[in-house]
Amino acid sequence: MTLILDQGPCLRTFPMVLTSLGPPEPHRMASQDTWTKKDLTGIEELSRPEIELLFRQADQFLPALAPGKGLDLMKGRTVVNLFLEPSTRTRTAFEISAKKLGAEVVSINTTASSLVKGETLRDTAMNIRAMGVDAIVMRHSSAGSARYLGSVLDISVINAGDGAHEHPTQALLDAFTLRQRFGKVEGLKVTILGDILFSRVARSNILCLSKLGAQVTLAGPATLVPASLKEAFPQVRIVHDLKEALKDCDAVMLLRIQHERQTTTHFPSLGEYTSQFGLNAERAAWLKPEAIVMHPGPINRGVEVESEVADGPRSVILEQVRNGVAVRMAVLHLCTGAISR
Amino acid sequence: MPDSLPAADNVGTIQLLREICSRDAAVRVLPTGTLTKGHEGKALAPLGTMKKAGVVAVTDTTSGVQNNEIMRRALEYAAMFDLVVLDHCQDSSMTEGGQMHEGAWSLRLGLRGLPRAAEEVVVSSDCLLAELTKARIHLQHLSSGGSADIVRRAKAKQLAVTAEVSALHLLLTDAALAHYGTSLKTNPPLREEADRLALIAALVDGTIDAICSDHSPCTATEKDCEFDLAPFGAATLETAFAAAHTALVAGGHADLPLLIARLTHGPAKALGLSAGTLKAGALADLVLLDPKAAWTPAAADLLSKSGNNPLIGRALTGRVRATFVGGRQVFGT
Ligand SMILES: NC(=O)OP(=O)(O)O
Numbered sequence: 001m002t003l004i005l006d007q008g009p010c011l012r013t014f015p016m017v018l019t020s021l022g023p024p025e026p027h028r029m030a031s032q033d034t035w036t037k038k039d040l041t042g043i044e045e046l047s048r049p050e051i052e053l054l055f056r057q058a059d060q061f062l063p064a065l066a067p068g069k070g071l072d073l074m075k076g077r078t079v080v081n082l083f084l085e086p087s088t089r090t091r092t093a094f095e096i097s098a099k100k101l102g103a104e105v106v107s108i109n110t111t112a113s114s115l116v117k118g119e120t121l122r123d124t125a126m127n128i129r130a131m132g133v134d135a136i137v138m139r140h141s142s143a144g145s146a147r148y149l150g151s152v153l154d155i156s157v158i159n160a161g162d163g164a165h166e167h168p169t170q171a172l173l174d175a176f177t178l179r180q181r182f183g184k185v186e187g188l189k190v191t192i193l194g195d196i197l198f199s200r201v202a203r204s205n206i207l208c209l210s211k212l213g214a215q216v217t218l219a220g221p222a223t224l225v226p227a228s229l230k231e232a233f234p235q236v237r238i239v240h241d242l243k244e245a246l247k248d249c250d251a252v253m254l255l256r257i258q259h260e261r262q263t264t265t266h267f268p269s270l271g272e273y274t275s276q277f278g279l280n281a282e283r284a285a286w287l288k289p290e291a292i293v294m295h296p297g298p299i300n301r302g303v304e305v306e307s308e309v310a311d312g313p314r315s316v317i318l319e320q321v322r323n324g325v326a327v328r329m330a331v332l333h334l335c336t337g338a339i340s341r
Numbered sequence: 342m343p344d345s346l347p348a349a350d351n352v353g354t355i356q357l358l359r360e361i362c363s364r365d366a367a368v369r370v371l372p373t374g375t376l377t378k379g380h381e382g383k384a385l386a387p388l389g390t391m392k393k394a395g396v397v398a399v400t401d402t403t404s405g406v407q408n409n410e411i412m413r414r415a416l417e418y419a420a421m422f423d424l425v426v427l428d429h430c431q432d433s434s435m436t437e438g439g440q441m442h443e444g445a446w447s448l449r450l451g452l453r454g455l456p457r458a459a460e461e462v463v464v465s466s467d468c469l470l471a472e473l474t475k476a477r478i479h480l481q482h483l484s485s486g487g488s489a490d491i492v493r494r495a496k497a498k499q500l501a502v503t504a505e506v507s508a509l510h511l512l513l514t515d516a517a518l519a520h521y522g523t524s525l526k527t528n529p530p531l532r533e534e535a536d537r538l539a540l541i542a543a544l545v546d547g548t549i550d551a552i553c554s555d556h557s558p559c560t561a562t563e564k565d566c567e568f569d570l571a572p573f574g575a576a577t578l579e580t581a582f583a584a585a586h587t588a589l590v591a592g593g594h595a596d597l598p599l600l601i602a603r604l605t606h607g608p609a610k611a612l613g614l615s616a617g618t619l620k621a622g623a624l625a626d627l628v629l630l631d632p633k634a635a636w637t638p639a640a641a642d643l644l645s646k647s648g649n650n651p652l653i654g655r656a657l658t659g660r661v662r663a664t665f666v667g668g669r670q671v672f673g674t
Contacts (some may be wrong), residue, residue: 044449120566142567143451144521163569203451232448292360 013108017080024237035334039150039157042166043207057310074103077134081107090160094137097328134336156335164198170296171204173324186213191245193219201296210235219245223266246286253294254304292316343375345404350375350386355394367671371397374546376415390445392422400427416476425477430463442515442530455530457485464488466494469500479611480504482555484529486539493548503611505554506540508581511588523564523571524651541594551607554581558647576647586659625668
């Protein structure tokens with residue numbers, strides 16, 4: 001049999017209603033309350049009502065983050081973490097999220113998996129599925145790999161980062177943090193600063209923030225923030241002057257320089273990058289007083305950000321990480337719940 | 342194409358190829374040889390003896406020739422035997438890790454791009470070397486509108502340059518890759534609508550001489566994987582006429598005689614072959630065309646053993662009904 005892969009992702013969809021753990025909130029009335037996607041492969045596939053539904057679900061899960069608290073909504077289910085690239089935050093957050101929901105979690109270590117022996121991704125995934133798994137959370141260096149896996153499998157596939165394509169749960173937790181801080185995302189001005197060209201976090205954030213009505217500015221050196229990004233994402237503003245990029249934004253998202261995805265021709269040296277675009281206290285003073293500093297991690301201190309800023313009063317970096325657990329609980333709960341059993 | 346394993350860079354391999362083809366092939370198979378040994382771009386292959394053994398042209402195929410000095414000497418040397426040099430125009434220093442056309446779609450999909458300029462710089466240098474050496478050069482499967490402009494200027498200077506475009510590039514653009522379909526992963530890549538239209542215009546005005554299939558079969562297993570791990574290539578021979586007809590004639594850009602000329606006379610002239618014509622005394626190598634046939638190729642309609650024809654499932658108009666080689670029917674639907 002020949003599999004034709006260019007017909008678009010064949011998403012199996014079933015309705016999933018918001019699980020309410022408390023009294024209903026007033027803003028729930030107007031919007032959609034059904035989640036139908038078994039997979040979360042990218043922000044591109046999500047509508048604004050779906051993102052808002054997910055946030056309301058994450059709100060419900062925030063109390064469960066307290067030590068000793070947990071739920072049993074996914075009791076008897078199994079989640080496999082298939083991380084084929086390094087991760088600290090995402091992998092741990094998914095593991096904790098699944099456990100907080102009462103699910104079993106199995107983590108597959110890259111170097112210990114049979115992918116290194118030449119087993120294909122399809123075979124690896126089919127074998128995992130055959131063991132009775134409900135969801136696979138995958139990080140992979142290939143752009144498009146999560147969509148590919150989602151089209152191959154009838155269980156939930158959650159994208160934990162696919163190459164330079166998307167990192168949807170990061171964008172969701174970032175927007176969730178902005179919503180928590182400012183009350184809403186609509187109308188906010190957000191600057192994403194750094195290595196945009198190779199960043200899946202940037203792509204997912206551009207899509208997520210635009211869908212929620214924020215204005216996005218991309219800033220950094222011309223080789224990492226090329227003018228052609230405007231053709232791909234017409235809604236963004238592109239700026240190469242740091243002061244201009246910082247002066248009227250509500251939040252600045254810093255991105256790490258991704259040495260692993262670059263050739264040497266994109267900028268002269270990390271030192272030169274820092275001298276032009278590194279965020280220190282002096283430059284952070286260009287920000288509005290209430291503006292916040294965000295970073296998905298891992299931070300390279302002294303390169304894209306100085307410790308005085310990363311650990312300073314504007315920084316919400318650890319709030320982002322904490323919110324990441326609630327958001328991923330919502331993702332796991334909604335996606336696995338969308339498959340009728 | 343000579344990028345087989347082992348490479349067709351010596352008389353023995355060429356003779357073996359010709360033996361196999363004369364025994365098994367239903368159609369005429371004209372072998373090409375590599376331009377340099379092992380298509381490594383370092384030392385010239387034995388062009389004179391390969392010509393005697395029956396190659397109709399020489400090329401380093403997808404490796405391209407990355408060194409202008411070697412290309413210059415190769416052109417001078419090949420011209421002595423009246424051998425046309427075919428070049429896959431691509432500066433490999435600009436395409437490392439490239440997966441698709443560099444543009445809005447590659448940026449959205451997070452895939453590394455193959456920029457137009459990587460093709461255009463080599464098209465330019467090839468034209469300059471054709472001027473320097475007065476040798477014949479044929480530019481393979483052009484994909485960028487800018488390349489067509491460069492060839493148009495070279496032809497205006499009467500340089501011995503010919504060019505081709507693949508039928509797939511006349512029909513589709515990079516937008517078709519929005520779902521990471523690996524069967525559409527080709528090198529050169531599908532580019533933008535402006536390129537597609539410029540290539541069609543160049544084909545119509547004669548800047549581009551020929552339509553090729555750029556048939557590159559891969560197994561279904563090879564293509565069933567992550568996009569960046571999939572090999573380049575599309576198995577497009579069986580749908581080349583239908584694709585070109587759909588784009589050009591059904592698309593309202595050209596009439597059927599022009600399309601047929603670019604599929605027959607154009608390639609024959611580029612290779613210096615006395616073929617591609619219909620007259621008394623000429624070889625009875627014929628195809629029977631049904632220009633009105635509307636069809637959507639299914640995997641079962643195709644004879645190729647490889648599953649990577651990206652036109653499976655796409656509506657096309659125009660179909661080859663029968664093929665005759667030397668007067669004998671070898672194919673029919
Ligand atoms: N932000 C983020 O994805 O971090 P990890 O790579 O540690 O998961």
